[in-house]
Amino acid sequence: MARPEVEQAILDAEELAAVRQVSTWRTLLESLLHNVPAMLSVVFLLILVAVAILAPYVAPHNPLQGFVQGLTSQGAPVPPGKTFLLGTDENGRDILSRMIYGARVSLTIGIVANGIAIVIGVMVGMVAGYFGGWIDTLLMRVTDVVMAFPILLLAIALIAVTGPSITNIILVIALIYWVNMARVVHGMVLSLKEREFVTATRTLGVGPWRILFRHILPHLSSAIIVYGSLGVATTVLLEASLSYIGIGVPVPMPSWGNMIAEGQATYQVAPWLLIYPGIALVLTVLAFNLIGDWLRDALDPMQEGK
Amino acid sequence: MCAIEPVLQVQGVSIEIPTRHGTVHAARDVDFALGRGERLGIVGESGSGKTITALGIMRLLLPPAHVTSGRILFEGRDVTTMHPKDVNRWRGNEVGMIFQDPLTSLNPFLRIGIQVAEVLEIHRGLSRAQAMAEAEQLLRRVQISDARRRLSEYPHQLSGGMRQRVVIAIAMATRPKMIIADEPTTALDVTAQANVLDLLRDLTEAERTSVVLITHDLSVIADFCERVLVMYAGRIVEEGSVDEVISEPRHPYTQALLNSIPRLQGAVGRLPSIPGAPPDLTRELQGCPFAPRCPVAYDRCRTEVPELLEIGPGRRAACHLAQPIPSNITLEGDLAE
Numbered sequence: 001m002a003r004p005e006v007e008q009a010i011l012d013a014e015e016l017a018a019v020r021q022v023s024t025w026r027t028l029l030e031s032l033l034h035n036v037p038a039m040l041s042v043v044f045l046l047i048l049v050a051v052a053i054l055a056p057y058v059a060p061h062n063p064l065q066g067f068v069q070g071l072t073s074q075g076a077p078v079p080p081g082k083t084f085l086l087g088t089d090e091n092g093r094d095i096l097s098r099m100i101y102g103a104r105v106s107l108t109i110g111i112v113a114n115g116i117a118i119v120i121g122v123m124v125g126m127v128a129g130y131f132g133g134w135i136d137t138l139l140m141r142v143t144d145v146v147m148a149f150p151i152l153l154l155a156i157a158l159i160a161v162t163g164p165s166i167t168n169i170i171l172v173i174a175l176i177y178w179v180n181m182a183r184v185v186h187g188m189v190l191s192l193k194e195r196e197f198v199t200a201t202r203t204l205g206v207g208p209w210r211i212l213f214r215h216i217l218p219h220l221s222s223a224i225i226v227y228g229s230l231g232v233a234t235t236v237l238l239e240a241s242l243s244y245i246g247i248g249v250p251v252p253m254p255s256w257g258n259m260i261a262e263g264q265a266t267y268q269v270a271p272w273l274l275i276y277p278g279i280a281l282v283l284t285v286l287a288f289n290l291i292g293d294w295l296r297d298a299l300d301p302m303q304e305g306k
Numbered sequence: 307m308c309a310i311e312p313v314l315q316v317q318g319v320s321i322e323i324p325t326r327h328g329t330v331h332a333a334r335d336v337d338f339a340l341g342r343g344e345r346l347g348i349v350g351e352s353g354s355g356k357t358i359t360a361l362g363i364m365r366l367l368l369p370p371a372h373v374t375s376g377r378i379l380f381e382g383r384d385v386t387t388m389h390p391k392d393v394n395r396w397r398g399n400e401v402g403m404i405f406q407d408p409l410t411s412l413n414p415f416l417r418i419g420i421q422v423a424e425v426l427e428i429h430r431g432l433s434r435a436q437a438m439a440e441a442e443q444l445l446r447r448v449q450i451s452d453a454r455r456r457l458s459e460y461p462h463q464l465s466g467g468m469r470q471r472v473v474i475a476i477a478m479a480t481r482p483k484m485i486i487a488d489e490p491t492t493a494l495d496v497t498a499q500a501n502v503l504d505l506l507r508d509l510t511e512a513e514r515t516s517v518v519l520i521t522h523d524l525s526v527i528a529d530f531c532e533r534v535l536v537m538y539a540g541r542i543v544e545e546g547s548v549d550e551v552i553s554e555p556r557h558p559y560t561q562a563l564l565n566s567i568p569r570l571q572g573a574v575g576r577l578p579s580i581p582g583a584p585p586d587l588t589r590e591l592q593g594c595p596f597a598p599r600c601p602v603a604y605d606r607c608r609t610e611v612p613e614l615l616e617i618g619p620g621r622r623a624a625c626h627l628a629q630p631i632p633s634n635i636t637l638e639g640d641l642a643e
Binding site for chain 1: 364366368369393394395396397398399401402403405406407410411412413414415416424425428429473476477
């Protein structure tokens with residue numbers, strides 16, 4: 001079918017493409033080496049993800065088991081020490097192990113919920129922005145309505161109806177956070193569709209869906225990556241907030257949010273219950289934000305050559 | 307009036323854009339035909355309606371702009387009432403369009419090869435590999451050196467002239483019957499301009515492709531086209547063969563345009579320009595829209611809109627003075643003040 005020189009041309013093209021791919025990754029990596037906070041964040045998150053995945057192997061104790069030696073003779077939590085590195089809670093459970101398992105829950109919810117939110121938001125934003133007319137009006141008014149709700153109240157209401165479970169929390173968070181992505185994408189598509197290359201593509205008889213996914217979507221990629229990484233931070237926080245007020249991850253399953261909530265009662269005598277999960281939460285959110293900032297700068301073509 | 311076998315017939319097309327400040331009459335009663343293999347130029351200043359007419363023909367008007375009347379027949383089929391699916395089949399397959407700035411009309415995020423191959427994939431149903439191979443051939447045809455390597459490059463890695471040749475390759479990929487080129491050389495330097503025009507002429511001549519070339523530059527038209535339409539304020543004001551229109555313009559606006567072309571010989575001085583500004587397109591026409599700027603306008607011009615009338619074989623003009631040649635009036639002296 002295809003002649004040998006044709007095949008050669010394709011091979012050459014692919015080879016060149018591969019080289020180019022490597023070079024974009026290399027420039028991204030180089031900019032990371034010059035950005036110490038972002039680099040530390042990446043390292044921190046890689047470790048965190050590894051720990052979360054390997055939780056059964058790295059956790060020193062069973063996170064759900066109350067240990068007899070985990071309570072003092074008066075029945076109070078044990079402070080950080082040799083057996084329990086970060087101390088125990090009022091049920092004699094190991095804080096470190098619970099934090100490690102909590103990382104699993106928090107990260108899963110943060111990443112999955114945010115992923116769903118991105119997919120919904122990008123679809124809604126692209127369709128509304130590109131097709132315009134009543135589709136645009138309808139979709140963007142729905143977006144406005146969702147945006148107008150106080151986030152926490154809306155989440156509480158939705159979970160009150162559906163009942164607290166990890167799946168429900170993920171869905172609720174996704175249903176709240178897609179609006180931000182939709183707004184950003186909508187605005188970008190509005191200006192992109194006026195660009196001449198889109199008109200030029202239309203003159204070639206390319207259909208609207210193909211234009212959206214093949215010609216416009218690549219232009220949105222850097223915005224999606226940046227807002228996506230910033231969004232993880234927000235979703236992790238929202239999960240913690242929901243768990244903190246007791247409608248998030250159901251106990252006894254540990255999440256950073258419900259650990260902080262439980263530690264609150266005894267923080268004057270046993271502050272470690274609250275401090276360590278708090279630090280984990282702050283560092284994770286900070287890391288995602290720093291990575292988001294770095295990606296925004298690194299992927300901005302205007303910054304090239306600086 | 308036109309060649310025996312018209313590819314495109316534009317019949318009394320008007321385009322309006324409703325805005326908050328009134329309705330803009332972007333094109334009024336535009337009427338012309340394009341023969342097979344013919345190269346037609348449309349010339350006029352910014353806002354004269356030449357680009358919007360082209361977009362209207364291609365069904366590319368973005369709302370609120372719309373065609374309010376008239377028919378656009380492509381080989382007898384009315385484009386204005388075509389089903390959107392058929393429009394997409396028609397575009398790219400039977401007609402192509404080339405835009406002013408090749409840097410903005412190519413997608414900066416996609417490799418050249420993918421952009422050339424896409425048309426072939428959609429309209430000829432080729433596989434990616436076949437389309438890529440054909441894309442390479444197409445790039446060779448538009449004289450792009452090292453075509454195989456260019457396939458995997460991005461638009462910003464090519465020179466301006468090369469990019470415009472890529473755009474031509476894409477437009478010609480499916481051997482369309484008609485190409486509309488909207489200021490194809492404006493963004494290029496003079497050398498690249500000549501190259502691109504030569505290439506476009508060679509390719510379209512070989513395929514008997516009709517071309518509509520839109521420009522504000524009469525010298526480009528003189529170089530490339532056989533017939534020319536002069537547009538002013540959304541109307542065609544003069545039509546004729548390029549030679550006749552240039553040697554013997556019958557509308558004062560054409561005359562004024564010709565005077566504002568810089569010349570190599572003769573006295574060096576301030577380049578004559580046309581005094582005044584184009585009219586407000588939201589108003590209804592009271593008389594000839596060019597009358598306020600016209601050096602030979604008289605009473606009738608301000609009250610009666612001159613119709614576009616045949617004044618000779620294949621020649622039309624919309625001027626009250628065009629019927630009997632106003633030989634006693636010299637326009638140059640008045641305009642070149």
